[in-house]
Amino acid sequence: MNAAAGQLLRSALHRRRREFLRLAGWTLVRTVPVLLSGWVVARAVDHGFLAGRPGEGFAWLGLLAAATLVGALGTRQVALSLATVVEPLRDELVALVAHGTLNRSARLGGPADTAGVARLTEQVEIVRESYGAVIMFVQTFVVTATSVLLGLAGLDPVLLLLVLPPMLVGLGLFLAALRAMARRQRAVVLADERLAEGAVTLIAGLRDVTACGAEERVAARAGARVDAAASAARSLARLTALRTTALGVSGWVPLLLILVGTPWLVRSGVTTGAILGAMVYLSQGLQPALQEFVRGLGGSGLWLVVALGRIAEAAQLPEDPGPPAAGPVPVPPASSSTPAPGVELRGVTFGYAGAAEPVIRGLDLLLRPGEHLAVVGPSGAGKSTLAAVTAGLLGPQAGEVRIGGVPIRTLNTSEPELLLRYRVLIPQEAYVFAGTVRENVTYLAPEATPAEVDAAVRAVGAGPLAERLGGWDAPLDVAELSSGERQLIALARAYLPPTRLVLLDEATCHLDPAAEAVAERAFARRPGALIVFAHRISSALRADRILVLDGNRARLGTHEELLADSSLYRDLVGHWESAGPGARSQPAGLPEDPYRVDPVARSHFADHRGQVVADRAHRQ
Structure with missing residues (x-):
């Protein structure tokens, strides 16, 4: 991940620490069934069914059913909390992309940056979806893996010897390959951008191409871009085979070791219920979490890193100045022995x-x-x-x-x-939105009183215009306003806040x-x-x-x-x-x-x- 993309993610998480912690808390609630599953099954088998007390066994399973209801509540709250973390990032990225695209076009002094438009319409949505998915994959895996390991330790610590080493080896193999996968994913994105940009240029000049008889030459160039995009996609697909290998090592090898090592475990004093509980932990908890984590981080995670990096490059973010100082920005006092700075x-x-x-x-x-x-x-x-x-x-x-x-x-x-x-800036082309006169004027000062609004409107000379439009609560038809009338409304809007x-x-x-x-x-x-x-x-x-x-x-x-x-x-x-x-x-x-x-x-x-x-x- 490049520095600018990392800065964006760190900044987004730093500003929404409270929302992120709330999401993590509900994720813990969501995984309560996983934490209890193996332990409850072991108790139901050892102290219920094998002990000749089926009623007690079913009681333990009833506890697991109740835990499932608690997990369902956590799942609902996780979905609601996720939106409070993801949606603000999307709004910030749209502003960054628009700013970067305008700056790029202004610098080049040429036509609009079509790749910037693609980033706005496609890559921002990719980041939005991928960001939410990665947060869910990572949080769910960390919490689930921790719950499984704690559960295995509670059943019998010897079970960790068969589960923990292969899980760590598989995860290490996957994480080591992520950097190379990110480079190839970036190559895919760049090839797609060049292909889209070339297609836009080709369509715009199609008549000139035909008039000049340059069909074969242009087709060859377009074909080369198509081939480059296909080659980049194939290269990425070959490398993603490592995901399957990592998933097999970390998810299936522990299960196989427990099955093969069952005689040794029984001789070591591990009960039948504990072995069945370990199988439940692995098959119903660890394996699904590993699959989501590996496939999600290898898919959505790569798209997040690459797309966010491209957006950060387009926005030309400054170098990371470090974490912001604690507390609000100091505001000079209104009255002082020395004049306030201007x-x-x-x-x-x-x-x-x-x-x-x-x-x-x-x-x-x-x-x-x-x-x-x-x-x-x-x-x-x-x-x-x-x-x-x-x-x-x-x-x-x-x-x-x-x-x-x-x-x-x-x-x-x-x-x-x-x-x-x-500060407030009023440009030459005044912006007026569909709404009432009052809504337009009070947009920057929604708490202004009617007397303050009236004073601002009349101070800038917009009083007759407000009366002609039908008063403060009259709806505005933007198309019917002249440029000068739009400027008067914008001036009144800027006059109101101090x-x-x-x-x-x-x-x-x-x-x-x-x-x-x-x-x-x-x-x-x-x-x-x-x-x-x-x-x-x-x-x-x-x-x-x-x-x-x-x-x-x-x-x-x-x-x-x-x-x-x-x-x-x-x-x-x-x-x-x-x-x-x-x-x-x-x-x-x-x-x-x-x-x-x-x-x-x-x-x-x-x-x-x-x-x-x-x-x-x-x-x-």
Whole structure:
């Protein structure tokens, strides 16, 4: 098992220790009939039937029947407890695969990763089923084998001499072959992936193949992949013969030794009932458990290791940082003699491929609580990438992002509720789901009161929209909402929880300038920090500071400072402005009129700056 797959399994078991222990407890209850079976049969034979007391013999067998009912109850509870261990892992794997597939496609800059889709639809389900099966096989075998050995020792310790050595030899042979079997199982999975990927490509270009007369060449390539998949499957099948050998040594040899050694056992003082009880232990307890363990671990176990390894590779998991620290992630106090930490980027570098030029290089940024930052730049400058890195959706190749003094990587490994206390990101394409207006708005804050919901909706300017839709409990028809209306609902949803940082990644691009100003000013008045990744330069005029991205270079300053020092920022401002007929040409250097606009446009700038001053005074 590779390190990433091992990390996934260890993490899943660590987070659900309580559920796993509950499952183990019910597995013990499930195997009560196995623990009592041989011992009860021995008592029924020795003290009942052979002693001429059939009533006592039947009483002992009645005890075994009662134990069977207890085992049935345990079996039911095991099935219910297993779901609490397995299903959360499936949800986590779906998120990992989706994240890895999107990252892979973004890095390659080409079509979607079809192998990633296969992992999502097939391998996640394989892991889900195999994970549950392996847990059951291993737990059942360990508990059953322990029960059988204890039962044999209770009947007569000499029986262990005939059972324990061959069982250990057979298990050792099987476990020694598992690594080689896992390699061949991986080869089968990779061959199937290549075959599926080639089939998708072939079907998509079938017309071109026919037009170019390349049928024979393409058929040969496809046939080679089919042959490779078949060869890998045959190689695995040959090696799985070891499973049968191991099962024969560990399961059948002890039974044979007891049968052959019966005269010696009788001379050693072992009773007839004890020998019959040992046969029951082996045939009804140990052998079925061994069969399930060997066949399950050699089948489902191999699929689990290989499929989980492929999912971990696709997700590009980081190296295992070790077990998480005990206790919750520390939250800085709300009130202190020193200001609470805000948002900090320390030497952050990020690129989509190792050999490509980084989109962000060595970025340092400190944002105080309550500060409003606008990020501007030409298309492709890295605004959305910076938003994803700051929000923790993308991990930087170097450097660190901290929110409220806590590394974003630490927050990503915590509970979602804790992460929500630190940051919320609203992308350009707002997500609205089928449900009522209230359900959409309170999705991130389900405990919000009606007054808080109403205040959030009206603060971002979505009050008229809620009224037009029919009120809080009116069902939403997502198809009938415009892009701007979806953005208003998403803005109200993000406004409601008291997060330390709000990131608006062109989240108001479908609103008109007036509605955009209302929404941005509402978020700027909140106690937390605000970063607006702007598509209009007017957003910069409302900000305390502005970050200009130009390739992997960045420049930070106020509006006036950047007009004086950044030619790119002056160009961006110029694109937004409309040069009126009264515009004058300016000498080189600092423009005499830095806004270079007609009186009407200049009045708009004055209005913006006056509102910015008022907003800052309100926050202070």
